[in-house]
Amino acid sequence: MLSVANSSFSSTVAAAASSSSSSTSSLRRSISTPTTLFSLKTLTSEDSTSGTNRLWKHNTTPISLYRLMNKISPETFAKQLTLIDWIIFSKIKREELKPGQWTGSMKHVLSPNVVLFTRRFNIVTYWAIDEILCLKTPKQRAEMISFFIKLINNLIEIHNLHSSYAIKSALNSASIHRLEKTWNCLSKKDRQCFEKIDALFSESDNSNKLRTFMEMAVRNPKNSNCIPNLATYLRDIIHIDSAFPQSDIQRANLRHEKLESIYTFIEKCQQSNEIEIDDVHNYLVSLRYIEELQKFREDDYFKTSLKLEPDPNLESRNSYQQKKLSYSRFSSHYDIRALQQQNDPSSSSSYHQQNQSTLELNNPDYACLLNKSFNGECLKHNKESSINGDFKPGHRKTYSLETNLFLSTNNNQNNVANNNNQCSSSSPTNDRSSKNLKVNLIDDSPIINNNDPIINTYQVSHVYNKQDKKPTLEMLKRKSDDSYLSPIGGLTNLEDWNTVYPDPYERWTYTDKDIIHKGCVNRKTLLKDKKKPPLSFWTNYHLRLTSDSLLFFNSKSNNPLKETPNLRACKKFPLLEWTVFDNNNQQSNKSSNVFTLADHSCSTIYKIRTLTETETKDWIRLIKQATNNLRQFYI
Amino acid sequence: MSYAYLFKYIIIGDTGVGKSCLLLQFTDKRFQPVHDLTIGVEFGARMITIQNKQIKLQIWDTAGQEAFRSITRSYYRGAAGALLVYDITRRETFNHLTTWLEDARQHSNSSMVIMLIGNKCDLESRREVRREEGEAFAREHGLIFMETSAKTAANVEEAFINTAQEIFDKIQEGVFDINNEANGIKIGPQLSPSNQKSSSGNQALGTGGGCC
Numbered sequence: 079m080l081s082v083a084n085s086s087f088s089s090t091v092a093a094a095a096s097s098s099s100s101s102t103s104s105l106r107r108s109i110s111t112p113t114t115l116f117s118l119k120t121l122t123s124e125d126s127t128s129g130t131n132r133l134w135k136h137n138t139t140p141i142s143l144y145r146l147m148n149k150i151s152p153e154t155f156a157k158q159l160t161l162i163d164w165i166i167f168s169k170i171k172r173e174e175l176k177p178g179q180w181t182g183s184m185k186h187v188l189s190p191n192v193v194l195f196t197r198r199f200n201i202v203t204y205w206a207i208d209e210i211l212c213l214k215t216p217k218q219r220a221e222m223i224s225f226f227i228k229l230i231n232n233l234i235e236i237h238n239l240h241s242s243y244a245i246k247s248a249l250n251s252a253s254i255h256r257l258e259k260t261w262n263c264l265s266k267k268d269r270q271c272f273e274k275i276d277a278l279f280s281e282s283d284n285s286n287k288l289r290t291f292m293e294m295a296v297r298n299p300k301n302s303n304c305i306p307n308l309a310t311y312l313r314d315i316i317h318i319d320s321a322f323p324q325s326d327i328q329r330a331n332l333r334h335e336k337l338e339s340i341y342t343f344i345e346k347c348q349q350s351n352e353i354e355i356d357d358v359h360n361y362l363v364s365l366r367y368i369e370e371l372q373k374f375r376e377d378d379y380f381k382t383s384l385k386l387e388p389d390p391n392l393e394s395r396n397s398y399q400q401k402k403l404s405y406s407r408f409s410s411h412y413d414i415r416a417l418q419q420q421n422d423p424s425s426s427s428s429y430h431q432q433n434q435s436t437l438e439l440n441n442p443d444y445a446c447l448l449n450k451s452f453n454g455e456c457l458k459h460n461k462e463s464s465i466n467g468d469f470k471p472g473h474r475k476t477y478s479l480e481t482n483l484f485l486s487t488n489n490n491q492n493n494v495a496n497n498n499n500q501c502s503s504s505s506p507t508n509d510r511s512s513k514n515l516k517v518n519l520i521d522d523s524p525i526i527n528n529n530d531p532i533i534n535t536y537q538v539s540h541v542y543n544k545q546d547k548k549p550t551l552e553m554l555k556r557k558s559d560d561s562y563l564s565p566i567g568g569l570t571n572l573e574d575w576n577t578v579y580p581d582p583y584e585r586w587t588y589t590d591k592d593i594i595h596k597g598c599v600n601r602k603t604l605l606k607d608k609k610k611p612p613l614s615f616w617t618n619y620h621l622r623l624t625s626d627s628l629l630f631f632n633s634k635s636n637n638p639l640k641e642t643p644n645l646r647a648c649k650k651f652p653l654l655e656w657t658v659f660d661n662n663n664q665q666s667n668k669s670s671n672v673f674t675l676a677d678h679s680c681s682t683i684y685k686i687r688t689l690t691e692t693e694t695k696d697w698i699r700l701i702k703q704a705t706n707n708l709r710q711f712y713i
Numbered sequence: 714m715s716y717a718y719l720f721k722y723i724i725i726g727d728t729g730v731g732k733s734c735l736l737l738q739f740t741d742k743r744f745q746p747v748h749d750l751t752i753g754v755e756f757g758a759r760m761i762t763i764q765n766k767q768i769k770l771q772i773w774d775t776a777g778q779e780a781f782r783s784i785t786r787s788y789y790r791g792a793a794g795a796l797l798v799y800d801i802t803r804r805e806t807f808n809h810l811t812t813w814l815e816d817a818r819q820h821s822n823s824s825m826v827i828m829l830i831g832n833k834c835d836l837e838s839r840r841e842v843r844r845e846e847g848e849a850f851a852r853e854h855g856l857i858f859m860e861t862s863a864k865t866a867a868n869v870e871e872a873f874i875n876t877a878q879e880i881f882d883k884i885q886e887g888v889f890d891i892n893n894e895a896n897g898i899k900i901g902p903q904l905s906p907s908n909q910k911s912s913s914g915n916q917a918l919g920t921g922g923g924c925c
Contacts, residue, residue: 181728181779196780203783247783252790252820281773309778313733316777320733372782373812380819 143209144218146361147225156232158362159202159241163305166194167240168348170308172341177319180312195308199244204375205365206248210260211382219386220263223249227268230275237295239288239307246275253376253383260387285310296346304347311340595700596622598633600687604674608681616687623700626708627652628675651675653708658701673698717766720880721897722873723773723788725813726798727806731832733776734863735798739873740772761874763881769901770873789820793889793897794828794876799847801831801860802839807846814854822896824888828857828876835862 170191174180180189180196206226213219226245233242248254249272261269278287288307295304315337322333600616620633628651659674671694676683688694724732740759757772773788789795795817799806810829817827829851831842844860851858857875861868883889884898891898 178728178777181777193780200780200782244783247781247787250787250790251783252786255790309781309784312777313774314777316733317737317774320737320776376782376786376819 142212143225144213144222147222152225152229152232155229155362156236156238156241159229159233160236160238160305162362163195163198163238163240164303166191166198167305167308170195170344170348172345175312175315175341175344177315177337192308192312195240199240199309200372201365202241202244203248203251206245207251207253207379210248210254210257211379211386214386216257216259216263216387219257219260223254223260223264224268227272227275231271234275234278237292237304239292240305242275243279243307243309246279250276251379253379256383256389257387279307292347293343296343306344306347308344311344314340592624594623594625594704595697596620597688597693597697599697601630602685602687604683604685605680606682621686621697623697623704625704626654628656628701653701653705658698658705660698670694715767716760716769716901718881718884718891718901719769719771719899720793720877721771721773721791722794722796722876723775723792724796724798725775725785725817726796726830727800727803727809727813728776728779730798730800730803730806731863732796732798733774735796735830735832735861735869735872736772736774736776738863738866738869759873761877763874763878766881767901768877768881770877772873786816786820789817789825790822791895791897792821792825793880794826795821796828796830796872796876797856798830798832799842800833801842801844801847802833802836804841807831807842807850810850814856824883824896826857826876826879826883827854828859828872828879829854830872831858831860832863834860834867835865 174189174192176188179185180192182188185193210219210222210226213222226249230242230245233239233245254260264272278291279285280287288310292304292306318333318336318340322329322336324330324333326333597620599619599621601619602616603611603614605611618633620631622629622631630649630651632648655677657676657678659676661670661672661674671689671691672685672687673694674683674685686697688697724736726732736757740757757774759770759772761768761770773792775785775788778784797810797813797817799810801807814827817825829847831844831847834840847860848858850856857879859868859872859875861872863869880889880898884891889896889898891900
């Protein structure tokens with residue numbers, strides 16, 4: 079049984095948060111922890127919640143662990159990390175561990191807790207890398223690493239092999255491992271300590287050391303809580319499945335026996351553990367990560383790492399790299415960000431305080447550039463790198479990356495054109511882009527957004543709380559109720575998840591809670607694919623705004639009371655591709671109940687009419703807000 | 714058994730392309746039912762002979778762990794060779810190669826040898842990726858290419874051995890710094906530098922005893 083005293087953490091955190099961090103680091107952090115997408119900041123920033131809760135909100139200045147680490151012991155962190163891990167780990171059912179299930183396209187449905195647990199691993203890893211790379215001097219970074227080494231030790235002490243492995247992997251990641259100056263600043267003792275940790279997690283002899291350690295931990299009746307390093311067992315399961323395939327009836331017993339031994343072990347691990355929560359918990363829970371942005375983050379890390387401690391061996395190749403880099407997708411990603419800053423001061427966090435609806439994309443040049451950068455530039459670049467296929471060895475990026483996030487979300491319009499060409503293409507192309515869904519490139523599973531409850535650890539804690547009635551988590555519930563839960567991600571349990579998204583590819587069935595705004599509108603086409611339609615009418619639609627798109631449902635009636643949206647006939651407009659224009663502005667004093675919706679290349683333009691002026695204003699305001707949230711998240 | 718060199722490999726690629734099947738096929742003799750698969754077996758290791766030299770291959774499989782980003786990535790460092798596998802019956806696995814390749818290049822040491830493998834070539838009727846496409850991709854990115862079948866064992870040996878041959882050649886050319894363990898190469902006890910000269914490599918050699 080572990081219990082943690084409630085420390086004076088709140089005040090510490092308040093102090094840390096109020097002191098401003100340097101602009102670059104906060105910029106970097108705001109990118110690498112893109113938490114604002116679905117949080118609907120405006121709704122929360124204006125409410126009157128005060129005190130510590132506020133500090134944990136996504137929209138507050140990120141708190142540097144460096145400021146906290148002298149005031150809060152690694153032990154406390156270890157326990158709270160373990161608590162979060164435990165909440166998820168204890169829910170993993172043996173059915174979720176059927177061979178390969180946790181990586182397929184149905185993983186969110188078949189192995190939800192394994193997916194969450196994996197996600198937790200990645201969150202912790204990225205957190206550790208973030209906290210090290212945001213520090214300017216090698217000495218500071220070494221202090222941070224030293225803190226993490228202590229944290230790993232504490233985690234190992236309480237038999238949390240999951241998070242300890244995650245942090246260990248962070249320290250071993252390319253971006254951190256290469257920081258020679260930093261590692262040189264580390265004390266000998268710390269280095270030896272890390273070597274020991276490395277040895278424990280060593281893969282040699284089929285991770286025998288680690289396995290023995292975990293077995294011992296489970297066997298010890300006094301201190302039997304153990305959160306195993308699940309990754310090791312997941313691979314075992316895959317190997318058993320390969321060595322004794324289900325089709326091999328003769329060896330079915332062996333298969334069963336071996337799988338059973340793993341399941342039993344994991345169930346044994348799940349048998350006990352109680353940890354009381356501490357305020358640090360909230361900090362740790364507030365760490366977010368978006369699966370989709372893994373690549374961006376990793377790239378960002380490596381760039382930062384190179385910036386902090388340039389590689390002398392790479393100097394000679396620098397000019398080549400720089401030249402190449404300027405074409406890379408990532409640099410365009412940065413350019414856009416810079417551009418956004420220039421063109422649009424409202425994109426900073428002060429936007430919501432101003433409570434003003436400035437349109438970010440009203441500059442057509444910018445819109446055009448944005449479009450080009452997202453699509454044209456990348457394609458052009460792909461082409462270039464295919465021609466220049468000469469790989470220069472070294473730590474570097476390839477330039478033919480085709481997993482374009484923006485392509486994969488933006489290409490609604492090009493669906494028809496892109497389909498069916500896949501088999502004949504001679505080099506890998508992004509066929510994902512032609513599908514209107516975001517999928518994980520490794521295993522084709524749908525990518526779940528941050529607002530999706532299944533992914534939100536906090537909400538899982540909430541679920542845990544609700545279902546299992548653990549008194550220690552009451553606090554969690556309270557806190558989640560008043561400030562954390564995003565207003566649009568409100569599903570409360572996994573069963574709901576399954577019913578809402580029975581088919582992972584059919585994710586248009588938004589629940590009511592996903593909808594920010596809805597109502598009846600009329601739509602008229604002004605321009606479609608750069609052509610003016612010969613005849614254009616006002617047509618009735620039932621319009622819904624969600625966090626990432628506008629959905630037009632065919633509607634029979636214009637009367638909201640008799641509204642019968644045909645939920646099957648729906649057209650989806652991703653917010654990142656569309657811009658809303660306020661017609662009132664253009665006609666100065668004359669107000670109207672019409673607004674314009676145009677895509678970025680202005681090849682398709684619609685007019686939307688609502689019943690009243692106020693309704694129009696509401697629509698414009700909410701769409702802009704949602705777009706802004708979305709863009710802050712992506713850019 | 715003593716060996717001249719130890720090479721570390723990593724197998725990467727989308728889920729379900731048959732990574733662990735390839736490994737099992739290659740190291741099959743170590744996976745008779747009598748062995749306990751999970752505990753205490755030197756996993757994914759096998760001896761091969763190149764130019765009369767015994768070489769031990771130690772292979773890290775990433776199967777089942779694809780979603781644990783940093784684990785997969787920490788394998789890259791310290792690997793001398795990578796087998797990048799796609800499934801010829803599933804085009805998307807071929808389409809994702811660039812992503813994998815980028816990961817590998819960024820996280821590995823510069824001289825890592827990468828072998829591109831189109832697996833499941835026994836399923837000719839369901840083929841979605843033509844052999845020429847694989848060849849073209851490999852040529853474009855400077856990889857070695859092979860089509861294999863983990864099921865029929867076609868080309869499996871060759872895939873592992875050709876990679877080893879390439880690494881071996883690179884050692885001969887002096888491209889690999891064999892004293893730096895981070896490159897995924899260890900010198901075996903019989904070539905121990907302690908016999909030749911004292912070096913920092915000594916520590917690494919202590920654990921390099923034969924396993925098989």
